[in-house]
Every structure is written in C-alpha cells, then in structure tokens.
C-alpha cells in the first residue's frame with residue numbers, strides 16, 4: 001500500500017478494485033449459471049443455430065420456463081442471444097463451452113462430472129475457519145473415493161489429467177537427464193501420459209505406474225493399446241504403502257499439492273525408501289514464487305484447501321518436506337507449463 005491511499009498497488013500487483021468491479025466480483029449467480037448451461041450442454045445444442053426454448057428444454061431435459069430464466073441471465077451476460085422472443089442462439093464466447101473445444105472447459109465446469117469439485121466452495125467459510133477441506137461434507141465422500149465410486153466423475157477427471165499432461169509431459173521428458181536410467185516409477189501417474197511419452201522417446205527405459213484401482217484399470221487399457229506396452233507395467237496400490245523398490249527415478253507429478261504437509265512427507269518418504277541411496281525423486285509442481293507477482297497461483301491454492309486439504313508451496317517449503325523424508329534438493333528446472341521439475345536425492349549423497 002502506498003501513502004497516497006489504496007488506488008496504487010505495489011509494483012507487480014494488480015491495481016485496487018473500484019466499486020463496480022467489486023460488485024461484479026460479488027456475483028455468485030453467473031458462475032453457477034454458466035456451469036449449469038455447460039452441464040446441460042446448451043452451447044452444443046445451439047451449435048447449429050437458434051432453437052426455440054421448448055425444443056431446447058426437451059433436448060436438455062429441463063423445465064421450459066426455468067430454462068428461459070437461466071438463458072435470459074446468460075444473454076444479459078453475453079453468452080447467448082435471443083434473436084426473437086423465446087428463441088436462443090449462442091455468441092462466439094459460448095463456443096469455448098462446447099464439448100469439441102480443445103480447452104475442454106465444458107468438462108471442467110460439468111456439475112455432473114469434474115465441475116462437482118467447485119461445489120466445495122460452498123464450504124469455503126468452514127475451510128478458512130478450520131484450515132481443513134470440506135469436499136466430503138459438501139459432496140458426501142472424499143474426492144478419491146468419489147472418483148472411484150462414480151465412474152463418470154473418475155473418467156472425466158482422468159481425461160482432464162490427460163489433456164493437461166499433453167502440455168507438461170513432453171517437457172519433463174525433455175528437461176531431465178535420463179542417461180543411465182533404466183527404470184522409472186510414476187507414482188500416482190493417472191492413466192500413464194508421462195510414461196507413454198517418456199518410454200516412446202527413450203527406448204532403453206521401462207516404467208511402472210502406481211495408481212488407485214479404478215484409474216489403474218484405465219491406465220492398463222491405455223498402455224495396452226500403445227507401442228510401449230512391453231516396457232510398461234501398472235501396479236494397483238496406494239502411495240502410502242511401500243512402492244516398487246530399486247528404480248532409478250520416482251516421479252510425483254501434481255500429487256503432493258493434493259495433500260497436507262504430513263501426508264506429503266509420508267508420500268515422499270515412501271519414494272525415498274524405495275529409491276534407496278542411488279535412486280532419485282522427481283517432483284513436478286507449480287512453485288509459489290515472488291508475492292509481488294500478484295499471487296497467480298492463489299486460485300489453485302484455495303481449490304487445494306477446500307477440495308483436498310492440500311496446498312501450493314514455495315521451493316523452500318517443498319525442500320523442508322523433502323528433508324523430513326530423508327531427501328535433499330539437487331536441481332530445479334522450469335518446464336514452461338507453469339510447473340517446475342524438482343529433483344531430490346538421498347540425504348548424504350552428492351547431487
């Protein structure tokens with residue numbers, strides 16, 4: 001804050017809000033209405049042109065009067081148009097919410113699928129008061145149990161992990177020195193995106209994926225359909241239990257931020273035990289950086305709190321957790337995807 005008041009922010013931070021911006025920020029209706037429209041696939045249903053609301057209600061399984069009310073709000077917000085009374089069309093912005101759009105925003109917002117995770121924000125007050133996650137209280141079971149028991153949710157989550165891995169997995173393959181490495185264990189490796197990329201690029205490598213049962217089934221199917229199937233095993237299990245021993249690398253990609261400090265140390269310790277004195281642990285995470293940059297990771301950080309009880313962390317914070325697990329920092333390489341690849345070795349061993 002400067003001496004002139006609250007309208008000039010410190011270097012690198014956004015300027016203070018004006019009252020109109022504040023009023024827009026306070027709107028809770030639009031974020032939910034957009035999610036409902038995405039869940040009902042309204043942009044898909046309008047992709048070929050204007051549709052009368054009775055037909056749209058029929059196709060989306062909704063009440064026509066309530067649907068008009070939803071559409072009028074979203075028309076006022078610029079997502080749809082009403083070219084004649086009771087007939088609606090999309091604007092260009094709605095194209096971003098169609099099922100075909102490569103950003104897969106519709107899947108993130110789908111309240112019958114992964115968008116359900118946003119419902120945990122209804123418990124943000126409790127999460128802030130207690131410092132603990134609220135997903136189970138709001139949705140009825142913890143996230144990973146939810147993903148296991150609701151195949152639609154679990155498959156959609158794994159699918160979105162695949163979409164994101166298309167950006168960062170090739171960067172991990174390129175960023176690390178894999179010379180002399182023969183065996184890589186991807187711990188919590190989802191459906192195998194990293195191992196599929198890595199093993200395709202490095203024919204001398206073999207991989208083992210460790211995952212919870214339902215995702216392990218999907219990983220097995222995906223790997224069986226690939227050219228690296230002879231070199232890639234899937235092990236169903238938990239990273240809180242002992243991991244396959246003696247591999248050269250243990251990868252934890254976007255895993256630790258799902259967990260609080262004590263659980264993160266337990267996971268790191270399992271990796272350190274299995275890696276022994278010569279193996280290395282590779283962590284792929286976004287690293288909290290300079291606060292003057294305006295907290296770009298604050299949204300993900302709060303999501304980790306309400307959903308999982310996890311958090312985003314600074315390099316020092318990860319280093320402290322790794323130290324408690326018997327590891328020391330060796331290298332950090334930014335991946336260009338917003339995440340970094342951080343390498344740890346057994347304490348007492350030179351990097």
Ligand SMILES: C[S@@+](CC[C@H](N)C(=O)[O-])C[C@H]1O[C@@H](n2cnc3c(N)ncnc32)[C@H](O)[C@@H]1O
Nearest residue numbers: 144161188189190211212215237238239253254
């Ligand atoms: C945020 S996802 C990251 C997946 C993948 N590493 C990636 O970056 O795309 C976290 C993964 O941890 C897995 N997971 C959660 N609890 C687990 C456990 N106890 N043991 C093994 N995997 C677990 C989930 O199934 C999920 O695939």
